[in-house]
Amino acid sequence: MTVDIHGMTAEQAKxxxxxxxxxxxxxxxxxxxxxxxHAGNRLQTMVRKELKxxxxxxxxxxxNAGETILIIE
Numbered sequence: 001m002t003v004d005i006h007g008m009t010a011e012q013a014k015x016x017x018x019x020x021x022x023x024x025x026x027x028x029x030x031x032x033x034x035x036x037x038h039a040g041n042r043l044q045t046m047v048r049k050e051l052k053x054x055x056x057x058x059x060x061x062x063x064n065a066g067e068t069i070l071i072i073e
Contacts, residue, residue, distance in 0.1 A: 004034040010046045017070075021053050024072055031070045044068070 003020055005013040013035070020031060035043040047068045048059055060069040 001028065001030075002032045002034060005043055005047075006034065006036050008043070010042050010050075013043055014046055014051060017047070017051060018053055021055050021070070021072055024055075026073075029072055031072060033068050033070060034066060035068065036066045038066075 001020065001024065003017060005016060008016065017031070017033065024031065033047050035047050037044050044065070047070075048061065051070075055072050056070055057073050058071045060071065062069060
């Protein structure tokens with residue numbers, strides 16, 4: 001699953017991602033988050049450092065600075 005959070009505030013993006021994580025089937029293991037980075041790093045920081053959820057096990061930083069993969073259990 002891919003979630004594009006461009007144009008959202010950090011709070012809107014956090015709420016959206018938590019909803020996606022909670023609705024994700026147990027056997028679906030990851031979410032690719034497109035947060036961008038050219039317009040500032042607030043969304044990137046929220047996804048990579050501040051987002052918390054009991055199902056979120058780790059983050060994978062890709063070669064693309066505008067995306068992060070969330071590993072979900």
